[in-house]
Amino acid sequence: MAVLTYIVTVFLSLQLVNSILKMWKFGGAAGWDAPIQGISSGLDSFSFISYDRSPYSFEVWQxxxxxxxxxxxxCIAAGILVSLLSFLTKNTMLAFFISGVVMAVPVLLQQLGVTRGILGYVANFSYTELMQVSSMFTYFRAYNVFGIPLLYPTLIFTVFAIVSGVLVFLIYQLFRKQQVSS
Structure with a gap:
């Protein structure tokens, strides 16, 4: 619960400050009802990602x-992973480095162009990709799962919801076994 409280507090605080700064910089909330296809990259834009060809019909506020x-x-999914690693290693620095490796290896694979086969799935379904939410909506990408096509954003969040649920169960079991009974 401490991890969740910390993550939510820091996340919402940073997003509130970021939103206020963006609204101040761009002069208010005008244009929030425009489609996301109007958000394009460029020197005059605040986005480095272009949504010109996005298949999703969201308005900017949505x-x-x-x-x-x-x-x-x-962020919560990554926090759960770090909590498990912290519990297993009992060493803050070791947990920090292992978490860094878990985050960095998929990025390194993409930078090296190793995105075929199983390594491609490792790169596409990583915590780093999970955190880059806005890039998931730039173009259409679907995966065939048991004969059913699933959109990439839906699939990655489903996979990590299951992984996070398993990790929470594992953390609970490990803490339960560690408790001292009187």
């Missing part, structure tokens, strides 16, 4: 709320 919610879920 997209903003979806991104906030999914980024919060991604």
């Amino acid at each position: 997209f903003f709320l979806i991104i906030l919610g999914l980024q919060l879920l991604a």
Whole structure:
């Protein structure tokens, strides 16, 4: 619960400050009802990602709320992983380095261009990709799961919801076995 409280507090504080600064910089909330396809990259834009060819029919305000919610879920999933690693290693620095490796290896694979086969799945379904929510909505990408096509954002969040649920159960079991009874 401490991890969740910390993550939610820091996340919401940073997003509140970021939102206020963006609204101040761009002169208010005008344009929030425009489609996301109007957000394009460029020197005059605040986004480095272009949504010109996005298949999703969100308005900017809907997209903003979806991104906030999914980024919060991604941060919670990463926090759960770090909590498990911290418990297993009992050493703060070792947990820090292992967490860094878990986050960095998929990025390294993508930078090296190793995105075929199983390594491609490791790169596409990683905590780092999970946290880059806004890039998931730039173009259409689907995976065939048991003969059913699933959109990439839906699939990655489903996979990490299951993984996080298993990790929470594992953390609970490990803490339960460690408790001292009188």
